[in-house]
Amino acid sequence: MCGVVGIYSEREDLTPHLLYYSLYALQHRGQESAGIAVWRKGIKLHRGMGLVHEVFNRNVLNEFRGNAGIGHVRYSTTGSSTFENSQPMLVRSREGEIAIAHNGNLVNSFELRKEMEMDGRVFHSESDTEVIAQLLGKYLLHFDVLESFRRVTRELVGSFSITMLLNDMLIAYRDPYGIKPLCIGELDSGYIIASESAAIDTVGGKFLRDVMPGELIAIRNGEIESHILFKNSYRANCVFEYIYFARPDSIIDGRYVYDVRLKIGKRLAREHPADADIVSPVPDSGITFAIGYSHESGIDFAESLIKNRYVGRTFIMPAQELRENSVRLKLNAVRSNVAGRKIILVDDSIVRGTTSRRIVDMLRKAGAKEVHMRIGSPPIIAPCYFGIDMATREELIAAFKSIEGVRFMINADTLGYLSLEGLIESVGLKENELCLACLTDLYPVSIPGEKCVQHQSSLVEF
Amino acid sequence: MCGVVGIYSEREDLTPHLLYYSLYALQHRGQESAGIAVWRKGIKLHRGMGLVHEVFNRNVLNEFRGNAGIGHVRYSTTGSSTFENSQPMLVRSREGEIAIAHNGNLVNSFELRKEMEMDGRVFHSESDTEVIAQLLGKYLLHFDVLESFRRVTRELVGSFSITMLLNDMLIAYRDPYGIKPLCIGELDSGYIIASESAAIDTVGGKFLRDVMPGELIAIRNGEIESHILFKNSYRANCVFEYIYFARPDSIIDGRYVYDVRLKIGKRLAREHPADADIVSPVPDSGITFAIGYSHESGIDFAESLIKNRYVGRTFIMPAQELRENSVRLKLNAVRSNVAGRKIILVDDSIVRGTTSRRIVDMLRKAGAKEVHMRIGSPPIIAPCYFGIDMATREELIAAFKSIEGVRFMINADTLGYLSLEGLIESVGLKENELCLACLTDLYPVSIPGEKCVQHQSSLVEF
């Protein structure tokens, strides 16, 4: 998971500021590194490890002037937390300078790299982004921008929402399955393209619409063009954006995330009612689900867990004797709400089950009479290949345990997962518009060793 | 506002870890600097600017061994954000080494310093803590610890909850009015004293009780002693700990903060009902009040504002044109909940009124039909002299405007403040057990130029 943004502004001096604030708004999509690239005669790049407010300072924002710019925040995935992997990536080609910010994951990155190495090319990184950059470099030699993107797309298997500078041209492109979100908004002085609409709100822009799967948007000298490079009879919007990743105040593919979560909570109340005194969320991810559950069930919404707002990205692991307490650094029970109460505890999902177990135990220790766990998604049974660092299949508790087995393991009195139908109806998109792979083990694109959804393939070039 | 902690542990190696995690739990009380001091043959001190996880590293925790230690997190008050002001403060006296962590504020600090300077003493800082240290140094010459603290207390006007090392002795002391909180808990391996009970929970300890106003606790070689140095017929627990400062999962002077806030919310619903579609908090401070209001009124609790969890302590101020949007970096409206709705918006307090105005405007822009502001405290009409960096009297909007005037200024449809009686009853302490100075303009201790509560003075030494 990552966040991308692109800005075109008539006001050269505002561009870096607009990038900075929109990255700020997308910080939840990646805390490992941040960076921006701005065109003015040439492309200037600034990136670094850490949060947006750590990477930038006033000088950078004042020095980076230009009409077109892109930005990126990177999520920390295992083992590769280095400066070299921070984005945007900048390369120089015959066609000029190319800066790319990429959200997504390629399944065939390794194969593509090997193939191009056969051609005598060398790679500076192991990132998917460089694969895209080199493919573009190759096709731009012989084709125009649109045809080059068509050809690049034909080669890539996976997810990609991209913002890019090709010299002074700002380009945004979303893969034909629309796995990762991307949307466009209008500014007083130009346009903004971002992973989530909340970024548009943050800079005072007006949300226009989602970028469509297979759509390429190009902005240059104030002129904006849209080109549908591919049409597809089905799409595969990541359902976990609605459940967990996206900010609740964002619109993702026509659906307001907050509303989806509220509906999930209500549906959960209907699917898995429970006789309880209060409905409580696991903060922060379970809050809106729990509110929906409360509205539908009529059971009071009340907090049974308080989260320490200052738990940072890193803290020193406790001495062995204190390790069992590590969840207490993050969460603490609200005794007066918990003691002697029957509690419906709502969370967004269960991955490994270990954290759920610790939380249930904490509530029991604080005197909870009953703990009824309700989950705003169906069981996660398969890994994600499209950019979510969830877990391996072996680590997914629901991949090899029954629901009763999970319930027993997390020590809850009852456990209710949202049904797949419930989820789909709550989102309000059709089944063939969503990527549900982690819940169904059926992938929207062909992945070696995995089963593929039996959609009638229909990717059509335009 | 600051946070203090003291640890006595039979396990020398655990002490620094316990200090670290309890400071982590108190991080909300101060983000400017953090530090610990641990005794082992001598006192070792480590402190620095920044958050707890920025100031410490594994090496420090592993090197600082000893049975007794104290810790401090410091709140950023204007103009003095320097390393020299970080705590604990360490001095050497005839009686040995003294390390002090202090939460509170002295009203007569300047006078005391001048007086001691007349004696030929020199001061390294302008902090209250050094005044206390030097007074202790003076009295410990001629008197034992208890008598010294009695004499120091007689000289100080203001608030102070202190943890301290006098060589290998851990001392905790709370001023006779009990203005700032302090409590004690039991650990497997010893004791913990902390500003809030949530810190005790975090390290897996057992809350024992609040330290009493005028009580000194001394721990040495595993022996714990309690001494009531002063008895007082009234006290003055800061009421804003319940309203805003303390974590909701803390017990402050016998009252569970979460419960108090829930009761305030309910009382507010009775005192200031409104015909509305939803009850929403200003996150995060208004959440529990809003839940209580919802429970009492039966109106659905729903979020109308989403907070960016990553808004750091500092961010680069936007370019002039973007400045009006600065509140958007922090908050964004949940359109689906807001549009066309009548909203009861609940916050803890109004200081200057400028933020409230921006939030109301944001809701209106998002389509709110009506905004009914409800405040979980009476109007703030007087400044705090005891350690809260609220604002000057001139800046307090309620100090010079009627409630209608405030309502007009913040652009709300209606505005309801909690009554003083409502507040006192919600807390559950008597009026003469609370410091209500900022709400009543009557101070619990004599302050030049201010009116004092007409309690029958009754401070009695023991």
Next chain:
Amino acid sequence: MCGVVGIYSEREDLTPHLLYYSLYALQHRGQESAGIAVWRKGIKLHRGMGLVHEVFNRNVLNEFRGNAGIGHVRYSTTGSSTFENSQPMLVRSREGEIAIAHNGNLVNSFELRKEMEMDGRVFHSESDTEVIAQLLGKYLLHFDVLESFRRVTRELVGSFSITMLLNDMLIAYRDPYGIKPLCIGELDSGYIIASESAAIDTVGGKFLRDVMPGELIAIRNGEIESHILFKNSYRANCVFEYIYFARPDSIIDGRYVYDVRLKIGKRLAREHPADADIVSPVPDSGITFAIGYSHESGIDFAESLIKNRYVGRTFIMPAQELRENSVRLKLNAVRSNVAGRKIILVDDSIVRGTTSRRIVDMLRKAGAKEVHMRIGSPPIIAPCYFGIDMATREELIAAFKSIEGVRFMINADTLGYLSLEGLIESVGLKENELCLACLTDLYPVSIPGEKCVQHQSSLVEF
């Protein structure tokens, strides 16, 4: 100017330490950045801005184990002091990983890059090193290592002494003109290749010989091979290595630098005697010349200028009023040696003349009766294209002023430059073995817009 090193050691744990200490020994060749790359299953890279002791810490040295490694220190050239430009550069190709450390400068870098971009390649940097890496990637596809280097060499115009890892193979290569130095030594546990022999001494190795122009050395699994890829009837060893760049305790192409400088000093005494009381160097670069001058002339060697050893790479420029004193931060006159004395002041070269003027003025202010400037090189009249950031032709004072004009400008009583014959004889190599371009305006290779030495071209492949 930069420094490179390559280590092959049977002792995996020693390799990073040996790299570190040999870079330490080459620090004078580059203070901007430093880095190492070590092979063990794959190539690990560590590099950063700053001096060797700032870039590395104990952890890095302990974690980087492997038999083969390379290192680099980079000289600060204008405008490109960024992390991205630090070396070694690491790329991945079909043949595996390639890490390159490069000392030198390509004249046709821009053309080569454009040409490869025509091929659809993209570049991550504007560095010559990447050009070499990409060419290698291209040729290694079809040819073995030796043939690939032959073909790469045919394309490059300029200077290059390279150490490189091709997976587990350590390669060292020197351009067929031998412009930049490179030598090889033996270690107890393997081999060391370095820009200067002083690095070999520093790690306790035994100097074997210079790497020959056009020679490629490859070491793998303890086996060392030498291949002469090109034979040349003339070469072009940079003469300024002897005059200024190299450490005096290094052997460069068979000549001990200290000896060359001593001989230059003696020759200067014969070519430009002066009636004076003392001979003094401009420290540190003039010291050995001055000692030689003293030996030959019999005039006492004595210091007339003291250098502040702590003048760092950067210091804050003085306020306007103090700017005239800036040379005083670095140098101060030794009054007792200077006052009333006739001084022969010896320096290595004059570039712009401004510093010389300030120094002469400083001596006069300190009471010098006469200042006779003697320069250990002929006038610099042409720019360097091979890696020395000297100055542009316009800035070179001797390019447009007569010797008398320079003398007048620097305010010396007399001025004597070493003759070209004197220089060549002092070095002890033949004229057609040296690059004298900056002194003669005749370049050893064909450079657009410049005159080329009329050597009978004779580059022969082997």
Next chain:
Amino acid sequence: MCGVVGIYSEREDLTPHLLYYSLYALQHRGQESAGIAVWRKGIKLHRGMGLVHEVFNRNVLNEFRGNAGIGHVRYSTTGSSTFENSQPMLVRSREGEIAIAHNGNLVNSFELRKEMEMDGRVFHSESDTEVIAQLLGKYLLHFDVLESFRRVTRELVGSFSITMLLNDMLIAYRDPYGIKPLCIGELDSGYIIASESAAIDTVGGKFLRDVMPGELIAIRNGEIESHILFKNSYRANCVFEYIYFARPDSIIDGRYVYDVRLKIGKRLAREHPADADIVSPVPDSGITFAIGYSHESGIDFAESLIKNRYVGRTFIMPAQELRENSVRLKLNAVRSNVAGRKIILVDDSIVRGTTSRRIVDMLRKAGAKEVHMRIGSPPIIAPCYFGIDMATREELIAAFKSIEGVRFMINADTLGYLSLEGLIESVGLKENELCLACLTDLYPVSIPGEKCVQHQSSLVEF
């Protein structure tokens, strides 16, 4: 060893710049920390760990305006390298603010602190400087500045050269024995007081004279006053300033350091001639001695050792196997000068003897036929109590070995130390004007457990 400076300038904006550059010039006296304090309405302090150019930046210099300021560089002594120990030290007293920069060491610091603690005072540090500050705080209550300094002086045993701000008054004071140097110069815009005259030269000032032992200089509002607080029939200028500490371009107590060193070298040639081919220094400390030896003996001065200019304050200790080579990081033999030669090697002193041994071995390995060690000082047989971190008595090789024993241990062919008479005559001061304690084991002041020089005590107050 430390360096101090004081500036009074009519130009408020120049003061911080003048402090900065003069500290730069004194950097050799202390590399651990640096700091300045400037008065303007109140005293502003900036200090930090590291070299002058690391501690300061342009902002600090531009913000610190005021007519009077002081500065300090601190030498790294074992075990106390912390921010808290950096200077200037700033305290507040009844008389106002006091900032002190101190060069020297008190022998009775512990006793004085204990005594004042008996009085109920507390100390923030274990530094001598705080002792002086607290004593001043005490006496300034009852006495004027002059009388206070007289009384403070009566209590202190040890060395102290002080620059100080007492509010807007710049004070410089030197102990009645004049152990540490201090001198005064004139600036275009005011005055400068500094540890060494080279600092005066660096800022373009005019050296006026040494501050006399027991003299206090006070500057305020442009008015300068001198007061001799004590007159003494003998003094005790540290002889090692001439031998090692001071810059050669400084004037210390009327003697130009360069001249003293040159004379020492000549005298050494007369006292300990040798039949040799060349005279070489151990760089950098032996250079001037070696030049003097060469002048007197007629034997050629030539370098046999090259020093790596970039060996920093810290480097990572080599792996065990490389440790024997550690001296090679710093020094390398000049083979052509060394091989087959008889060398006179000149150094300033021998402390433990281990480094000398390594150097001699290095020369022998490089082929030296004979190595004749000549030392520019008599044997060091006693520790220093006045601020030089030499070594303990047990570590001083000459304290328990004969000269022949030392020669054998360092593996030299012959060894010659300068005689005490030779040293005294070279300096040009009388025996009773120098502190020779480390060479004679007779201390100028009474130190418990040590013998005192039998001067007729004659300290007279004025």
